[in-house]
Structure formats: C-alpha cells, structure tokens
Amino acid sequence: MTSSRTDPTAWWRAAVTYQVYPRSFADGDGDGVGDIAGIRSRLPYIRDLGVDAIWLNPWYPSPMADAGYDVADYRAIDPLFGTLTEAEALIAEARALDLRVLLDVVPNHLSSAHAWFRAALAAGPGSRERERFLFRPGRGDGSQPPNDWESVFGGSAWTRVREPDGRPGEWYLHLFDPGQPDLNWREADVRAEFESVLRFWFDRGVDGFRIDVANGLHKHQDLPDLGERSGRPGDEAEADHPFWDRDTVHEVYREWRRVADSYPDPKMFVAEAWVPTPDRLARYVRPDHLHSAFNFDYLTTPWRAALLRASIDEALAALTAVSAEPTWVLSNHDVVRVVSRLGLPQPNERNWVLELDDETADPDLDLGTRRARAAALLMLALPGGAYVYQGEELGLWEVLDLPDEMLADPIWERSGHARRGRDGARVPLPWATDGNSFGFGPSDGAQPWLPQPAAWAAMAAERQAGDPTSMLELYRSALRIRREHPGLGSGPMRWRDAPNGVLSIEREGGFLLVANVEGPSVELPSHREVLLASGPLDGPRLPPNTAVWLQT
Ligand code: NOJ
Numbered sequence: 001m002t003s004s005r006t007d008p009t010a011w012w013r014a015a016v017t018y019q020v021y022p023r024s025f026a027d028g029d030g031d032g033v034g035d036i037a038g039i040r041s042r043l044p045y046i047r048d049l050g051v052d053a054i055w056l057n058p059w060y061p062s063p064m065a066d067a068g069y070d071v072a073d074y075r076a077i078d079p080l081f082g083t084l085t086e087a088e089a090l091i092a093e094a095r096a097l098d099l100r101v102l103l104d105v106v107p108n109h110l111s112s113a114h115a116w117f118r119a120a121l122a123a124g125p126g127s128r129e130r131e132r133f134l135f136r137p138g139r140g141d142g143s144q145p146p147n148d149w150e151s152v153f154g155g156s157a158w159t160r161v162r163e164p165d166g167r168p169g170e171w172y173l174h175l176f177d178p179g180q181p182d183l184n185w186r187e188a189d190v191r192a193e194f195e196s197v198l199r200f201w202f203d204r205g206v207d208g209f210r211i212d213v214a215n216g217l218h219k220h221q222d223l224p225d226l227g228e229r230s231g232r233p234g235d236e237a238e239a240d241h242p243f244w245d246r247d248t249v250h251e252v253y254r255e256w257r258r259v260a261d262s263y264p265d266p267k268m269f270v271a272e273a274w275v276p277t278p279d280r281l282a283r284y285v286r287p288d289h290l291h292s293a294f295n296f297d298y299l300t301t302p303w304r305a306a307l308l309r310a311s312i313d314e315a316l317a318a319l320t321a322v323s324a325e326p327t328w329v330l331s332n333h334d335v336v337r338v339v340s341r342l343g344l345p346q347p348n349e350r351n352w353v354l355e356l357d358d359e360t361a362d363p364d365l366d367l368g369t370r371r372a373r374a375a376a377l378l379m380l381a382l383p384g385g386a387y388v389y390q391g392e393e394l395g396l397w398e399v400l401d402l403p404d405e406m407l408a409d410p411i412w413e414r415s416g417h418a419r420r421g422r423d424g425a426r427v428p429l430p431w432a433t434d435g436n437s438f439g440f441g442p443s444d445g446a447q448p449w450l451p452q453p454a455a456w457a458a459m460a461a462e463r464q465a466g467d468p469t470s471m472l473e474l475y476r477s478a479l480r481i482r483r484e485h486p487g488l489g490s491g492p493m494r495w496r497d498a499p500n501g502v503l504s505i506e507r508e509g510g511f512l513l514v515a516n517v518e519g520p521s522v523e524l525p526s527h528r529e530v531l532l533a534s535g536p537l538d539g540p541r542l543p544p545n546t547a548v549w550l551q552t
Helices: 008-014 036-041 043-049 084-096 115-123 188-202 247-261 278-285 305-320 365-381 410-414 454-459 471-484
Strands: 016-020 053-056 100-105 158-162 168-173 208-211 268-271 327-329 385-389 493-495 502-507 511-516 529-533 546-551
Touching: 008 268, 008 385, 016 043, 036 043, 036 084, 043 084, 043 471, 084 100, 100 188, 188 247, 247 268, 247 278, 278 305, 305 502, 365 471, 365 502, 365 511, 365 546, 471 529
Parallel strands: 016 053, 016 385, 053 100, 100 208, 208 268, 327 385
Antiparallel strands: 158 168, 493 502, 502 511, 511 546, 529 546
C-alpha cells in the first residue's frame, strides 16, 4: 500500500516547502532587486537543499505599495521580476527538478491600480463597478469614516475618494494599505474572477497556491464598529468577529477545492490564516475544504518545552479530528527571523507576536543560532509538512539597523514611524563571500534594494556549503535523512518520558528526537546511532539548546 508519505496524489502531506521571496532571493539582471532570472539560476541550490516544493511570494504587476501584495493584474508578471514567458520557464524547470511550485494568490484585496478599482472610481456611487468593493458613505456630514476599523498597518481602514465630479465622496475599505482596496466577496463577479485566475496558473503547471489573508474575505454585512475588540489578526477568539475568520468564508474554499479537484494532477492550497486557536485553524482544512494551513500557533510559541509540547499536541488533536495533516513553520517574510527571535529572553506564554521596534533590542545571536538549529531538528522530526523561509537555512538574522530612508514596508509610514515593519526579515540573501552584494546580483550590478550586513560574508551559501558545522549543511543533512527515514514525514508520533525542559519524540522505524529546550545537560537515551545533532554533544550527554536525532 502507498503511504500518504509517498503517495504522489497527496504529496503536500509530508512536503517541505521552501519559501522564495523573489525580490530578495537572487538578482539576475543586476538592478538590485531579485527576479525570475535569479531564481532560475538558483533552482539547483533549492533542489540540493532537499525540499519538495517552492512557494513564490507575489510576482504580479504591482505598484508595490505592499511589496507586491497589491496586485494590479493577476495574470501577468511585474517587469521588475521578468515576463510571463520566463515565469512559465521557471515553472517547467522547477518541475523538471522534481520541485512542485506554489504561487501566492491574494484574494482579500487587489491594487488600487487594478482595472476594476479604476473602473469603480470612474463609475461613481451606486454603480455595479463599486459593488465589487466595500464603498460606503462617511458618517456625519460624510467626512468621518463609516466605522472604527483600523488598518493592520496602522491608521483608519477607510480612505475617502474624490468622485468623478471632483467632490470628496464615498469611502472604501482597506484592511491593509490604502493601495489595497478590499474586495466584496458577496459579488458573483469576484468569485468567478478568482476561479479563473486559479485556472490560469493551474493550466500553466502550477501545483498550488498559498492563500493570502485567507481568514479575511468575508466581512459582517453591516460592517459594525469594533468597539473594544481587537482588529489584529489572530487576537480574537470569537466566532463573530466583523472581519476575521467568519464562518461563511469557508464557502469560498469549498468552491476552490472543486476547482483544484477538477485537474488530473493533484493541486493544493495552503491557507495563511492568523486565527486564535488550532481548532479554528482546523476548520480551514476540513474534508472538501483546503488541503493545508500554516501553523502560526507553532511559529508564535516561545522556546519553552512545555509550551512547545502543548502547541504540538493541540495542533495534532485539532487536525487529526478533521483528517488533515499538520504543518510547522519557524519563520516567513512577515515575522522576525528565527535566530533573532530565539536569541531574546523567551516569555512563558504562547501567541508571542514579536515586533523588534525597540532599537535597544539586542538578541544574543549565538544563543539564537544554537536554538534555531535545535528548532530546525525538532520541526523536521514532527509529523506532516514544513515550511522553510529563504535564509533560514543560512542562519540569517533579523537586520535591525536598516537606514530609516530605505524602509519600504508600508507599516513604517502608516504607523507614523512608530513601527519599523518587516524589512529586517527581507534583506537580500548572501550567496558569495565577496562582491558588492555578496553574489545576490552580478558583480557589476547595482547595490541590493536593502543593504546586507557586512557580517553576512560569513553567512554566504558558498562559504557554508561543505562545512559540516554550518546551518546550511545541518538543513541539507536533516532534509536528506527526512527523505530517507521511513518514520519521518507523515505518520504517527509518540512522546517519550523526558526530564523537565526536554522533549523526546518517537517516530516509527526506531527514530527518536531529543531536544533539550530548557534543561541542564541530560544523559542521552540508549541508541544505536546518532543520525544528526544540532550542535556538539558532551560525550553521552545532550547540552542545553541542542537537539539530536537518534536511531534506536
Ligand atoms: C500577508 C502577507 O504575508 C503580508 O506580507 C501582506 O502584507 C498581507 N498579507 C497583506 O496582503
């Protein structure tokens, strides 16, 4: 019998997916911004890392008000990144290397430069074109926003437009930047358009989509004030929040599932849904809904043994109840890089959503690196799929000293410079030890769009390759063993008794993980072979902040 681990029709169940953030991955044309040519040239690196799939952040034409999450045309490529022909070549080349390809679909909002929004502005109040969005008259004399909702990036979630006759007029909703007007998912047009967009890319060989803001598409019909409630994604544990995680949003995904299932090759979706509990997350991956969802509960769990164990148990229980496979993730382009996060004092509660705005924040990078190495072995030993954000495999840290004038994240401006935003996690990768961009672009190319720390010469992929003590080789070894070991990937796990502060997980085929999260050094359990260790062992003992894979 084929297990789900090797079943090609359910490849995502155990897949490790590598997240490529195109503008910061590799710059082929030398303009200082990463592009498709750069990604194509580095596909062998991704294949050699040993992952199963890549997920590409948005590459569509965009004014870049939010780094491409403001899409002006869902069926084309921004010239900054290349052309549709190059995109098709990339998809084919990745598939030829046995890498599945996931794109990012952004259905909650589009760009204010999209033809639909321009048509809505031109057509004026009461028009069908405006029905595709959430336009409302203002309160009072019309000069106040229709309700009290705030944008995730700061400031009101409403912007007033000038009507075609030149007068100030209606307001439109944007849960994010004003350049990202929210769509009205009650409109049949909107639903049909996105199904067509999915097909456009599925027809070009794409294997699946990561769904941006999957929990935000449906808003309460009356758009009621939030009052005392939080508007931050994932904060609210209530079913009837006016815009997050509304029960009806799942109707959309049942339709999308039908689109995916209409293809002979297995197509899949992964939801970006910041929801408060694993149970709420499980609703997205019920049978006939989406295939998988990011596990942000795990990402926001501090390096604390009891909290990690609780997060793992709750995810397994909630997802098993709906026959879905869990996934695990340590970082992405929206959060503080894992080395920096784990280099800080760890709080003693879950849902740790960290922003490093405080210039005095001073993560201990050596400690963070030791923990990140152990965290990688823990994550990759868990049942199900995993996501690795580019640069995580190089041990890159959050860049905290980017010059103010280079910050591109809309959070910086929208928050009145109170929050620095996410650029520190988006600094271009170092590939080589020298050159003006450490090999990110050609040696005579422009400076990278964000400056790399000088210390990243030592983090370059070429420097780490072949060094058995490097983060890169740790990931390569772990991913190789994960592919080969019959107990890893999908399948059962069992906790073993372990001293306080230590996690010990058994998988089939005699595999044992021991992660010393908080304890003092502990004796290793009896074993036949050490398959892989995240750091030096102390003879028969496992030092703190170290994990080991054992064959028993
Ligand atoms: C989530 C994306 O990951 C983030 O980068 C973006 O700013 C928001 N969604 C809005 O699209």
